[in-house]
Amino acid sequence: MSPIDRRLHPVRLPDAWAPDSWRARPARQLPQYPDAGALEGVLRELRALPPLVTSWEILALKQQLAEAQEGRRFLLQGGDCAESFDACTSEVISNRLKVLLQMSLVLVHGMRKPVVRVGRFAGQYAKPRSADSETIDGLTLPSYRGDMVNAPAFTAEARTPDPRRMVKAHARSAMTMNFVRALIDGGFADLHHPEYWNLSWVGHSPLADEYRRMVEAIGDAVRFMETLSGEEIHNLNRVDFYTSHEALLLPYEEALTRQVPRHWGWFNLSTHFPWIGMRTADVDGAHVEYFRGIRNPVAVKVGPSVAPDALLRLIDVLNPEDEPGRLTLIHRMGAAHIAERLPPLLDAVRRDGRRVLWVCDPMHGNTETTRNGYKTRRFANIGRELELAFELHAAAGTRLGGVHLELTGEDVTECLGGARELTETDLERAYCSTVDPRLNYEQALEVAMLIVRKHGAG
Numbered sequence: 001m002s003p004i005d006r007r008l009h010p011v012r013l014p015d016a017w018a019p020d021s022w023r024a025r026p027a028r029q030l031p032q033y034p035d036a037g038a039l040e041g042v043l044r045e046l047r048a049l050p051p052l053v054t055s056w057e058i059l060a061l062k063q064q065l066a067e068a069q070e071g072r073r074f075l076l077q078g079g080d081c082a083e084s085f086d087a088c089t090s091e092v093i094s095n096r097l098k099v100l101l102q103m104s105l106v107l108v109h110g111m112r113k114p115v116v117r118v119g120r121f122a123g124q125y126a127k128p129r130s131a132d133s134e135t136i137d138g139l140t141l142p143s144y145r146g147d148m149v150n151a152p153a154f155t156a157e158a159r160t161p162d163p164r165r166m167v168k169a170h171a172r173s174a175m176t177m178n179f180v181r182a183l184i185d186g187g188f189a190d191l192h193h194p195e196y197w198n199l200s201w202v203g204h205s206p207l208a209d210e211y212r213r214m215v216e217a218i219g220d221a222v223r224f225m226e227t228l229s230g231e232e233i234h235n236l237n238r239v240d241f242y243t244s245h246e247a248l249l250l251p252y253e254e255a256l257t258r259q260v261p262r263h264w265g266w267f268n269l270s271t272h273f274p275w276i277g278m279r280t281a282d283v284d285g286a287h288v289e290y291f292r293g294i295r296n297p298v299a300v301k302v303g304p305s306v307a308p309d310a311l312l313r314l315i316d317v318l319n320p321e322d323e324p325g326r327l328t329l330i331h332r333m334g335a336a337h338i339a340e341r342l343p344p345l346l347d348a349v350r351r352d353g354r355r356v357l358w359v360c361d362p363m364h365g366n367t368e369t370t371r372n373g374y375k376t377r378r379f380a381n382i383g384r385e386l387e388l389a390f391e392l393h394a395a396a397g398t399r400l401g402g403v404h405l406e407l408t409g410e411d412v413t414e415c416l417g418g419a420r421e422l423t424e425t426d427l428e429r430a431y432c433s434t435v436d437p438r439l440n441y442e443q444a445l446e447v448a449m450l451i452v453r454k455h456g457a458g
Contacts, residue, residue, distance in 0.1 A: 014292050014293045014320075017289075017292065017293035018293070019254045019257040019266060019290075019293070020254055021289055021290075021293070022250055022254070022286040022287070022289040022290040023286070024289075025284065025285055025286040025289045026282070026284070026285055026286060027250065027285065027286035027287070028279060028280050028282070028285060028286070028287075029128045029129070029145075029248055029277075029279055029280055030248075030249070030250065030251075030286075031142070031145055031149045031150070031161035031249075032142075032161065033161050033162075033163055034160065034161070035163075038163050038164075039163040039251070041163075042163040042164060042166055042167060043163075043166075043251055043254075043255045045167060046166060046167065046170060046252065046255035046256065047255045049167075049170060050174075051256060051258060051269030051270070052122065052123070052170070052173050052174055052177055052243075052256070052269060052270050052271065053177070053243065053269055053270070053271060053272050054260075054269070055260045055263050055267045055269070055295075057242070057272055058267055058269075058272050058295065058296050058297070059263075059295075060240070061116070061118075061240075061242045061272045061273060061297055061325075062296075062297045062324075062325035062326065063325060064114075064116045064240070064325070065116065065297050065325040065328065065357055066324035066325030067114075067325075068116055068357050068401045068402060069324060069325065069355060069356070069357045069399075069401060071113075071399050071401065072113060072114075073113055073114045073115065073116050073401075074107055074111055074113055074114075074115050074116070074401060074402055075115075075116045075118065075328070075357065075359055075401055075402025075403070076100065076103055076104050076107060076115050076116065076117055076118065076402065076403060076448075077118040077119075077120065077244060077273075077359065077402060077403070077404045077405070078099075078100055078103070078118075078119065078120060078403075078404070078405040078406070078407045078444070079096060079100075079119045079120030079121040079124060079244075079406070079407065079408075080096070080120060080121060080124055080406065080407075080408060080438065081120075081124075081127070081406040081433060081435045081436035081437075081438055082124060082125065082126075082127045082146050082147070082433075082434060082435040082436070083121055083123075083124045083125050083146075083147070083172075084125075084147050084434065085125075085147045085168060085169075085172055088172040088175055088176060090179060092409070092410065093121075093176055093179050093180065094179075094183060094188075094409075095408075095409025095410060095441075096119070096121065096408060096409045097119070097180060097183060097188070097241075097409075098409055099407060099408070099409040099441050099444050099445075100117055100119060100241075101117075101188075102441075102445060102448075103444055103445060103447075103448040104117050104448075106445065106448040106449055106452060107448055107451060107452060109217070109452075110449075110451075110452025110453075110455065111451075111452060111455050116240075116242070116402070117240065117241050117242065118241075118242045118243070118244045118272070118273055119180070119241065119242070119243055119244065120244055120245065120406070121176055121243060121245075122173040122174075122176040122177045122180070122243040122245070122271070123169070123173045123243060123244075123245035123270055123271045124244075124245040124246065125146050125147045125148035125165075125169040125172075125173075125245075126145060126146040126148040126149055126169075126245075126246065126248040126249045126252075127144075127145055127146040127246075127248070127435050128145075128246070128248060128277050128279045128280065129143040129144070129145055131143055136154055139154075141154060141155075141156060141159040142159045142160065142161065143159075144159065144434065144435075145161070146435075147165060147168075147169065148165050148166055148168075148169040148249055148252065149161050149162075149165060149249065150162060150165070152434050166249070166251075166252045166255075169252070170252075170256075170270075173270070177243065180241060184241055210449070242272040242273055243271045243272050243273070244271055244272065244273035244274065244275060244299075245270075245271050245274065245275075246274070246275055246276070246277050247268065247270075247271070247274035247275065247276070247287070247290070247291070248277065248280065248287075250286060250287065250290055252270070253268055253270060253274070253290065254290070256268060256269050256270035257269070257294060263295075265293075265294075265295045266293060266294055266295060267294060267295050267296060268294045268296050271296075272296065272297075273296065273297055273298075273299065274291070274294075274296055274298055274299075275298065275299035275300065275301065275328075275330065276288065276291055276298070276299070276300045276301065277301050278301040278302070278303040278332065278364075281300050281301065281302075281306075281314065283310065283313050283314050283317055288314065288317055288318065291318060292317050292318055297325055297326055297327075297328065298318060298326065298327060298328070299327070299328035299329070299330050299359070300314065300318070300327070300328075300329055300330065301330050301332055301361065301364070302329050302330065302331045302332065302345065303331075303332055303333065303365070304333045304334065304337040304338075304341040304365065306345065308344050308345055308347075308348035308349075309348075311329075311345055311348065311349065312348055312349070312352055312354070315327065315349070315354050315356065319354075319355075319356075322354065322355050323355075324355055325357075327355075327356050327357070328356065328357040328358075328359055328402070329349075329356050329357070329358055329359065330359045330360070330361045330404050331345070331358065331359070331360060331361065331389070332360075332361035332362075332363070332364040332365045332404075333365050333385065334365025334366050334381075334385065335362075335365070335366055335381040335382075335384040335385040335388065336381075337365065338365070338385055338388050338389065338392065339388055339392065342389070342392050343392055343395070343396055346358070346392065346393065346396035346398045347396060349398070350396060350397060350398055357401045357402065358393060358398060358399065358400055358401055358402075359400070359401060359402035359403060359404050360385065360386055360389040360400055360402070360403055360404065361403075361404040361405070362381075362382045362383075362385035362386045362389070362403070362405075363377060363382060363404075363405060363406050363436070363439075364436075365385065366378065366381040366382055366385060367436065367437070370416075370424045370427065371424065372424055372427070372428070374414075374424070374427045374428075374431055374437075375436065375437055376414060376415060376416055376424075376427060376437045377414075377415045377416070377437050378415070378416045378417050379415055379416060379417030379418040379422075379439075379443055379446070380417050382415070382439075382447065383446075383447070383450050386403065386447070386450060386451065386454065387450070387454055390454040390455070391454075403447070403451060405439060405444065405447065406436055406437075406438045406439065407438050407439040407440070407441075407443075407444040408438045408439070408440060408441075409441055410430075410432065410440065410441075411430060411440060411441075412430045412431065412432050412433070412438060412440045413426045413427050413428075413429045413430045413431060413440070414427065414430075414431050414432070414433055414437035414438050414439075414440070415437050415438070415439055415440070415443055417443075418439075418440075418442060418443040418446055419442050419443070419446050420442060
């Protein structure tokens with residue numbers, strides 16, 4: 001057993017659990033495939049395909065999340081609301097990576113602590129929906145549930161769930177991970193040259209000068225330390241980078257759940273860090289049953305309707321041995337509700353002595369629809385929820401240890417406000433998301449700077 005394994009393994013295996021035991025529980029948000037034989041054939045194929053991540057990467061991330069629980073690191077988790085097969089391109093992937101690297105640079109510089117970098121990609125191809133179907137002009141079809149399930153075009157052929165899409169999602173996830181690993185191993189994240197991470201379209205950003213000053217200060221510090229030591233500082237040319245997605249499509253997740261040599265238990269090898277969404281967090285449901293048995297670090301989205309007793313029961317099921325680094329709670333209350341809804345949860349978990357990592361998702365509770373029909377979020381509300389989260393944790397004697405964001409490196413106009421003060425009219429220029437609105441680069445970098453200001457103020 002490795003040192004990490006000895007430090008982090010719980011006392012015992014979960015009782016009466018198997019990768020398929022979720023099938024005996026009520027399952028929400030799963031598509032209805034018309035051909036059961038085709039589905040089973042795809043699952044056999046997936047079970048034979050190589051995994052996308054490794055157990056030692058998963059355990060290394062768990063150790064870093066344990067350190068974030070203790071305040072020694074900060075989690076930055078971000079990426080697309082829902083990946084699309086068409087966006088599996090070198091430009092989109094590298095731009096997404098640049099945004100997260102630049103945000104982490106701002107956080108490291110301002111917070112003076114290491115950042116755990118986790119991308120919402122290489123598997124974020126399935127999305128929950130509020131209704132199983134939608135009707136347009138009298139025609140009712142299944143809802144679009146992400147490219148892993150069906151296609152967004154409003155036709156019967158496109159909207160019919162197709163199990164072959166799971167194989168396509170696995171392939172594109174592998175391509176994404178391979179490219180990210182190649183970029184990082186090739187020096188893409190080299191702190192000697194953070195200027196390489198710039199995105200050309202934001203050279204005129206109101207934040208550009210502040211960011212450049214930060215880059216210059218970091219570069220000066222690196223050169224100063226290397227001058228003192230007389231040699232190049234090691235480990236500045238690469239970073240650890242991990243993947244995450246909402247593990248919504250349980251047949252796919254089960255097929256990628258494996259046992260590995262030299263480690264006990266079962267690992268979900270489709271991603272490092274799977275999470276349960278708010279719609280599927282029923283403690284007696286299929287998703288929680290699946291999650292309780294895997295050894296990955298796991299997260300749960302916590303909304304304003306969650307009661308303290310229900311949250312404690314969920315913690316009991318998902319982390320009965322109080323394993324460090326195991327459980328992250330991502331609260332997503334909305335700016336209008338966080339001051340009322342979050343403190344009772346913080347108090348209950350603190351009084352019960354539970355070991356969790358608290359993370360703020362300031363995106364999902366602040367979604368609205370504009371008069372011209374666009375689903376959007378106001379940057380002012382996103383920022384306000386983040387500010388209140390820091391203040392409420394400080395008042396409760398708990399710690400906000402990370403942030404969870406939907407963002408992109410593309411020049412989109414999907415969220416209102418920010419440094420360039422995007423308006424409802426601006427949304428028409430470059431609204432590209434098929435599901436939820438994302439922060440563009442400028443807005444994402446502004447969030448990172450806001451976090452640094454609030455952390456310093458605390």
